[in-house]
Structures are given as structure tokens and as C-alpha cells.
Amino acid sequence: MTKKSKTIVILAGPTAVGKTALSIELAKKFQSEIISADSRQFFKEMEIGTAKPTIQEMDGIPHHFVNSHSIHEEYNVGQFEKDTLNLLDVLFQKHDIVFVVGGSGLYVKALCEGIDEMPAIPAEIRQKLNVEFEQHGIKYLQKQVFESDPEYFDIVDQQNPQRLIRALELYRATGKNMSFYRSQNNQVERSFHIIKIGLERPREELYDRINLRMDQMIAEGLFEEAKKLYPFKNLNALQTVGYSEIFGFLDGKYDREEAVRLLKRNSRRYAKRQMTWFKRDSEFEWFQADDKTKIISFLNKKLS
Incomplete structure (x- = not known):
């Protein structure tokens, strides 16, 4: 078969919706492999x-x-795009369909x-924003982004200062x-087909999950894990929900x-932003996360 007849299936949705379990079942059924976009x-x-x-899972x-990768490595969305395309060249030699699973909308989009295409930013603007962050904290950055770009503020990881600074430096420079x-x-044409499946649950059910x-993460030792990572809390990889809250406690x-x-609270807010991001993409077909039969039927129809 030609490469153009190959397909990636995006399985996306908010944290805790049930992407992992379903994706493994689907990968087994379609005899495939999984690429994480988290x-x-x-x-x-x-x-x-x-x-x-x-x-085991x-x-x-x-x-x-x-x-x-290690938290000590710089790894960004551009490198992920390049690495994943290279990986797909290899996987498509064995499989006609590959599953891409995750909740990081920017990585799925890439x-x-x-x-x-983003313009180059003068170094002095970035330096000035880093100083402002050190002096005034993350709430200052959040306010600045909200005022200059409320639409993007609605979907950005609001606990990640690097993402906020990136938005502000772009605005100040241009x-x-x-x-x-x-x-x-600027959308590029890919040489494979793309099927996008979104998973959702009723809001209260998702928030309970x-x-x-x-609670399970805490019982498994989340606070102890964060304490070990505390010396590296300023690394970009650790500017994220699930760790920054514990770093504040340790501070x-x-x-x-x-x-x-x-x-x-921040995990629930993060899930809401994930849904906002993915719902804006009209190419997603949405299913309740437990509707495995409907999802398989949809996939069979799309792939036939």
C-alpha cells in the first residue's frame, strides 16, 4: 500500500476522561501502536x-x-512534530493505522x-519579561495575557509561566x-489521512474522576515525588499542574x-481548557468515553 493510504487516529480529550484505557483496547483490536501526545x-x-x-496497563x-526524555532536556512542540513524523515513517512500514493519544492540544495541532509561523523575538523583550515575572509573579503574567489576548488566555496553561511569557513577548514585539x-x-498537507476522535463525559462525572x-496520586506518593523534584522546580518541564501546587506548599x-x-481545582480548570481547545476544532467527532462500540463502528466506517 502507498503511504497516502496510511492513517493516524487522534484520540484526544481532557485529563482523566479515559483516553489511556480506551486507546490500548483500540490499539490491540487494530493491531497497532500508540504515540503519546501528552x-x-x-x-x-x-x-x-x-x-x-x-x-501492566x-x-x-x-x-x-x-x-x-529528561526534564533537564529542552524539548518543544517543534521537535515533537519532527520526531513524530520521522517515527511515523517507520511505523507505517508495519501498520496501516497508528493511534496518537493525548490531551496536549498544541502538540496534536502541530x-x-x-x-x-512565528516571528523572531528580540532577546531584550524576553529578558524584560523574565525580570517582570521574578518581581511580580505568575498572577501578573496571567493578568497581562488576559488583557492582551483573552481568547488565548482561555486555552493556555495558565500555570505555565513560559507559555504566558511566550504570548506576551509576541504581543510586545509585534x-x-x-x-x-x-x-x-498556514496548515500543511500531510501525506497520511487523519481521523480525529474526541472523548468527553458529563462535567460532574469528569470532575469526580x-x-x-x-487522591490516588497523593496516596501513591505525589508529594514525595514533587519533593525530590523541588531543586529543579524552575525547569520548564515542571511548570505544570500537579507539581507547581506542591512546590508552593514546599515554599x-x-x-x-x-x-x-x-x-x-487546577486540574479541573486544566480539563476545562483542554475541552475548550479541542472543541474549537470542527474535525473532531465526539463520543462519550464509554461508548466503545460506537467508536469502533465509527472507525471501521471511516477506514473502509
């Missing part, structure tokens, strides 16, 4: 807080880009459409915000009970 599961030091599938299905550049039609998952900003409350 920007936090790349990092091998971040085990508990990223809800990686265990060896993987059930013999190869998973790519899980524990593939694989499907390519990366938006006078145009991130939403403007993201709306430019998020709270339960966080003495609040007690453990408040850290747990923030972990759950």
Missing part, C-alpha cells in the same frame, strides 16, 4: 503526577514518547497541521497577539490541605 509524559522523572500508563502495546498568529492559515485520580506559601485543594 507533553508531560515525555519526562521520565515525572512519574506519578503525569498519570502515565503502567507496563500497556498490555504489550508499544507506547512512544512516554519516558523518552502533528496534524504543522506549526504556526503588536499582534497569539490568537492572531494561530488564526493564520479528576478528584479521585488526584511555605500554604499548608498541605490547601495544596490538595489547589491540585484538584
Whole structure:
């Protein structure tokens, strides 16, 4: 078969919706492999807080880009796009269909459409913003992004200062915000077919699953894991929900009970932003996460 007849299936949705279990079942049924598009599961030091599938859960299905990098390595969406396209060249020699699973919308977008062309930013603007962050903290950055680009603020990881600084430096350098550049039609043509499946659950059910998952992570040692990573808390990989809240506790900003409350609240907010991102893509076909029969029927129809 020609490469153009190959297909990737994107399986996306918010944290705790049930992507992992379903993707493994589908990969087994279609005799395929899984590429993770979760920007936090790349990092091998971040085990508990990223809800990686265990060896037992993987059930013999190869998973790519899980524990593939160290937090001490710089790894970004551009490198992910390049590495994944190279990997697909290899996987398509064995499979007609490959599953791409995750909740990092920017990484899914880069694989499907390519990366938006962004202008170069003068170094002094970035340096000034880093100083402002050191002086005023993350709430200052959040306010600045909200005022200059409320649309992007709605979907960006609001706990990640690097993402916020990136949006602000773009705005200060060009006078145009991130939403403007993201709306430019620079989509590339891929040499394989793309099927996009979105998973969702009723909001209260999803939030209950998020709270339960966080309780399980804490029981498994999330606070202890974060304590080991605390010396590296300023690394970009660790500017994320699930760790930054515990770093605040370790800094003495609040007690453990408040850290747990923030972990759950920020995880729910993160899930909401993930849904906002994916719902804006009209190419997604949406299913309740437990509708395995409907999803398989849909896939068979699309692939036939």
C-alpha cells in the first residue's frame, strides 16, 4: 500500500476522561501502536503526577514518547512534530493505522497541521519579561495575557509561566497577539489521512474522576515525588499542574490541605481548557468515553 493510504487516529480529550484505557483496547483490536501526545509524559522523572500508563496497563502495546526524555532536556512542540513524523515513517512500514493519544492540544495541532509561523523575538523583550515575572509573579503574567489576548488566555496553561511569557513577548514585539498568529492559515498537507476522535463525559462525572485520580496520586506518593523534584522546580518541564501546587506548599506559601485543594481545582480548570481547545476544532467527532462500540463502528466506517 502507498503511504497516502496510511492513517493516524487522534484520540484526544481532557485529563482523566479515559483516553489511556480506551486507546490500548483500540490499539490491540487494530493491531497497532500508540504515540503519546501528552507533553508531560515525555519526562521520565515525572512519574506519578503525569498519570502515565503502567507496563501492566500497556498490555504489550508499544507506547512512544512516554519516558523518552529528561526534564533537564529542552524539548518543544517543534521537535515533537519532527520526531513524530520521522517515527511515523517507520511505523507505517508495519501498520496501516497508528493511534496518537493525548490531551496536549498544541502538540496534536502541530502533528496534524504543522506549526504556526512565528516571528523572531528580540532577546531584550524576553529578558524584560523574565525580570517582570521574578518581581511580580505568575498572577501578573496571567493578568497581562488576559488583557492582551483573552481568547488565548482561555486555552493556555495558565500555570505555565513560559507559555504566558511566550504570548506576551509576541504581543510586545509585534503588536499582534497569539490568537492572531494561530488564526493564520498556514496548515500543511500531510501525506497520511487523519481521523480525529474526541472523548468527553458529563462535567460532574469528569470532575469526580479528576478528584479521585488526584487522591490516588497523593496516596501513591505525589508529594514525595514533587519533593525530590523541588531543586529543579524552575525547569520548564515542571511548570505544570500537579507539581507547581506542591512546590508552593514546599515554599511555605500554604499548608498541605490547601495544596490538595489547589491540585484538584487546577486540574479541573486544566480539563476545562483542554475541552475548550479541542472543541474549537470542527474535525473532531465526539463520543462519550464509554461508548466503545460506537467508536469502533465509527472507525471501521471511516477506514473502509
